[in-house]
Amino acid sequence: MHKLLRQIAKVGLRTETAPPADDSLRQISGRLNEEVLRLLGRALAIRHVDAGSCNGCELEIHALGNPYYNLEGLGIRFVASPRHADLLMVTGPVSRHMEEALRRTYEAMPEPKLVLAIGDCGCSGGIFGETYASCGRVANVLPVDVAVPGCPPPPAAIMQGILTAVQAPGQGFIK
Amino acid sequence: MTPELPGIRLERLAGAVPAWRAAVDAPGWLRACQAVAARGGRLAALWASQAADTAAGTCVRALLVLQEGLICLELRVAAAEPGYPDLSEVFACAGRMQRGVYDLCGVRALSARGEPADPRPWLRHGAWPREVFPLRREVPAASRWTEQPDEYEFVAVEGDGVHEIPVGPVHAGTIEPGHFRFSVVGERVLRLEQRLGYKHKGIEKRFEQMPLADAYRLAGRVSGDSTVAYAWAYAMALESICATQPSARALYVRALLLERERIANHLGDLGHLGNDGGLAFGLAQFSRLKEDFVRLNARLFGHRYLMDRVIPGGVCVDVEPAAIAALLDEADRLEREIDALRAIYDDHPGLQDRFMACGRLAPETAASLGVVGLAARASGLAVDARAHPGHAPYLELQPALASEPGGDVAARVAIRFEELFESLRLSRRILRHLPSGQLCVPLAAAPDGAFGVGWVEGWRGEVLVALEAGAQGAVRRCHPHDPSWQNWPALEVAILGNIVPDFPLINKSFNLSYAGQDL
Numbered sequence: 001m002h003k004l005l006r007q008i009a010k011v012g013l014r015t016e017t018a019p020p021a022d023d024s025l026r027q028i029s030g031r032l033n034e035e036v037l038r039l040l041g042r043a044l045a046i047r048h049v050d051a052g053s054c055n056g057c058e059l060e061i062h063a064l065g066n067p068y069y070n071l072e073g074l075g076i077r078f079v080a081s082p083r084h085a086d087l088l089m090v091t092g093p094v095s096r097h098m099e100e101a102l103r104r105t106y107e108a109m110p111e112p113k114l115v116l117a118i119g120d121c122g123c124s125g126g127i128f129g130e131t132y133a134s135c136g137r138v139a140n141v142l143p144v145d146v147a148v149p150g151c152p153p154p155p156a157a158i159m160q161g162i163l164t165a166v167q168a169p170g171q172g173f174i175k
Numbered sequence: 176m177t178p179e180l181p182g183i184r185l186e187r188l189a190g191a192v193p194a195w196r197a198a199v200d201a202p203g204w205l206r207a208c209q210a211v212a213a214r215g216g217r218l219a220a221l222w223a224s225q226a227a228d229t230a231a232g233t234c235v236r237a238l239l240v241l242q243e244g245l246i247c248l249e250l251r252v253a254a255a256e257p258g259y260p261d262l263s264e265v266f267a268c269a270g271r272m273q274r275g276v277y278d279l280c281g282v283r284a285l286s287a288r289g290e291p292a293d294p295r296p297w298l299r300h301g302a303w304p305r306e307v308f309p310l311r312r313e314v315p316a317a318s319r320w321t322e323q324p325d326e327y328e329f330v331a332v333e334g335d336g337v338h339e340i341p342v343g344p345v346h347a348g349t350i351e352p353g354h355f356r357f358s359v360v361g362e363r364v365l366r367l368e369q370r371l372g373y374k375h376k377g378i379e380k381r382f383e384q385m386p387l388a389d390a391y392r393l394a395g396r397v398s399g400d401s402t403v404a405y406a407w408a409y410a411m412a413l414e415s416i417c418a419t420q421p422s423a424r425a426l427y428v429r430a431l432l433l434e435r436e437r438i439a440n441h442l443g444d445l446g447h448l449g450n451d452g453g454l455a456f457g458l459a460q461f462s463r464l465k466e467d468f469v470r471l472n473a474r475l476f477g478h479r480y481l482m483d484r485v486i487p488g489g490v491c492v493d494v495e496p497a498a499i500a501a502l503l504d505e506a507d508r509l510e511r512e513i514d515a516l517r518a519i520y521d522d523h524p525g526l527q528d529r530f531m532a533c534g535r536l537a538p539e540t541a542a543s544l545g546v547v548g549l550a551a552r553a554s555g556l557a558v559d560a561r562a563h564p565g566h567a568p569y570l571e572l573q574p575a576l577a578s579e580p581g582g583d584v585a586a587r588v589a590i591r592f593e594e595l596f597e598s599l600r601l602s603r604r605i606l607r608h609l610p611s612g613q614l615c616v617p618l619a620a621a622p623d624g625a626f627g628v629g630w631v632e633g634w635r636g637e638v639l640v641a642l643e644a645g646a647q648g649a650v651r652r653c654h655p656h657d658p659s660w661q662n663w664p665a666l667e668v669a670i671l672g673n674i675v676p677d678f679p680l681i682n683k684s685f686n687l688s689y690a691g692q693d694l
Contacts, residue, residue: 003519007516011460011463014463048348050351050352052373055398055688055689056400056402058349060479062447063462066459066463067463067466092374095302095693096300096302097372098352101352101373126396127392128377128381129381132302132314132316132317132318132320133302133375133380
């Protein structure tokens with residue numbers, strides 16, 4: 001036990017400052033009113049669905065939990081059930097085999113809700129495009145509020161996308 | 176040394192790995208596989224390609240591994256023929272691959288009685304009709320069919336008190352999608368049946384729309400966590416086709432990047448394994464080390480996960496003298512940190528209690544399932560493409576094979592620790608002996624119809640790419656093969672008799688790719 005405690009003390013706090021919101025990532029504006037966004041921004045619950053990614057974006061979503069980004073420190077956490085979620089984070093082009101599961105996850109979420117598309121594939125279909133087995137970008141299946149490009153987008157960019165989604169256009173992040 | 180197979184004439188394939196091809200007839204197909212199995216060989220991959228002209232039928236290929244290298248069997252199935260001999264009796268792992276081949280190409284594996292060996296679909300759910308085979312040449316890539324009824328029959332376990340727990344495709348965390356059907360009594364698992372294919376997005380069809388020179392980017396996105404392994408395997412296959420030899424420097428840099436991919440993934444897994452074993456401290460510590468590590472990747476090589484750094488003909492990044500110093504420094508620091516964390520893991524009774532005897536895969540089971548990669552080495556099997564048969568630059572680097580006989584979660588944790596130290600050793604050796612040479616050499620033209628294979632030991636296991644050139648530098652057919660094809664069925668066995676709450680831990684200890692096998 002002493003080794004463990006010593007290690008914790010030695011490493012110390014590593015958390016870095018969160019990036020500001022970025023209006024250029026916005027796809028749809030004003031789906032939710034300012035008051036709702038202000039409340040969500042203080043304790044946001046995210047349900048992530050991988051709708052067909054290469055699993056690269058998942059590496060960066062996992063990284064959001066590491067001590068440098070410490071997403072939970074901002075009151076933002078990932079939840080297991082869509083019933084508990086305010087924001088649906090989607091990675092990948094939407095494979096046709098995941099299309100229904102993705103829609104059903106979205107429908108299972110209570111209103112008000114937001115959708116965040118992650119990665120070049122989520123934004124445009126990426127290198128996989130639209131084929132007999134791929135619906136392409138997330139917006140082809142669900143309304144997308146904010147989309148974060150990148151292959152994969154680094155954790156700070158994903159964080160920025162989340163913070164943009166829970167903030168009214170043209171304002172700094174309220175915390 | 177050319178392997179001997181009864182009645183089979185082997186033709187050497189050019190390229191970095193020792194590989195041969197042989198055209199066989201149906202009896203020869205089965206005979207060669209039986210001979211390879213009898214010699215302790217295994218099946219690495221099985222796929223089919225349609226001839227340029229549909230009427231000419233389909234070529235089914237099996238890639239076999241012997242101590243000497245790879246053997247690619249090629250069996251022509253004419254359009255009028257019903258199918259090809261089933262291999263699942265010889266190699267258990269052939270079953271799912273054969274079902275996938277039927278879903279995409281429409282040729283069946285047939286039992287000795289001439290019936291379909293297993294008529295269940297594997298990659299086809301509801302996206303296309305059962306009578307359509309999307310990899311056939313006449314089917315346009317952009318075809319779209321209305322949603323088809325998707326009825327899949329799971330094996331039902333009957334008995335007093337047996338109930339089913341269906342899980343997925345959407346899982347409870349940030350995990351790839353797939354369906355697991357548990358049959359349990361109380362908490363004990365009697366049977367696990369996996370159903371995968373949810374991520375199928377038509378990668379193999381997509382390859383055929385790309386030029387040979389560009390498709391390495393798609394290969395690097397078959398399973399993003401293994402992007403270096405895939406890009407290298409693709410480059411190796413294309414270089415074999417073009418008879419182009421990358422410089423010694425490029426090969427050393429590739430090996431450095433591949434070992435860095437192994438280190439990054441092992442660090443991540445060790446953190447998650449600690450977390451799933453109830454020690455959140457482990458995740459915080461290892462995820463910090465991984466973040467430091469991938470940040471250095473970004474600084475020195477321009478990408479956190481090294482995507483698109485390995486390109487056909489070589490690499491697109493160099494290792495400058497300043498970078499060598501930074502990397503050597505990082506290796507020393509990381510080794511000390513991992514050492515300290517290993518001592519904490521090893522001394523933690525709660526964690527060891529979760530790890531030991533959990534999710535055991537016995538060596539003989541692993542061998543009979545054809546398990547590969549770190550899971551195989553954790554069940555005492557000496558399987559590692561870097562060492563057997565090896566290829567440049569690993570023949571010079573002499574990687575030491577990690578091995579644990581236990582086959583449980585503890586063994587798969589221990590293998591990761593050992594491989595971290597070994598990869599750091601290899602990295603240092605690469606950095607200190609970096610040869611000179613061009614980073615990338617131009618590729619010669621690819622002859623129409625030429626065929627090549629690439630075989631690279633990724634962090635999870637062996638990654639194979641089989642490539643066929645088309646006219647004017649196009650991809651005629653590319654089959655990327657993930658080690659997860661072989662290892663997913665092993666998870667179904669490893670969970671037996673364990674309790675449901677241990678599944679996440681056991682699953683994580685294999686950490687298999689859904690994207691890589693769904694294609």
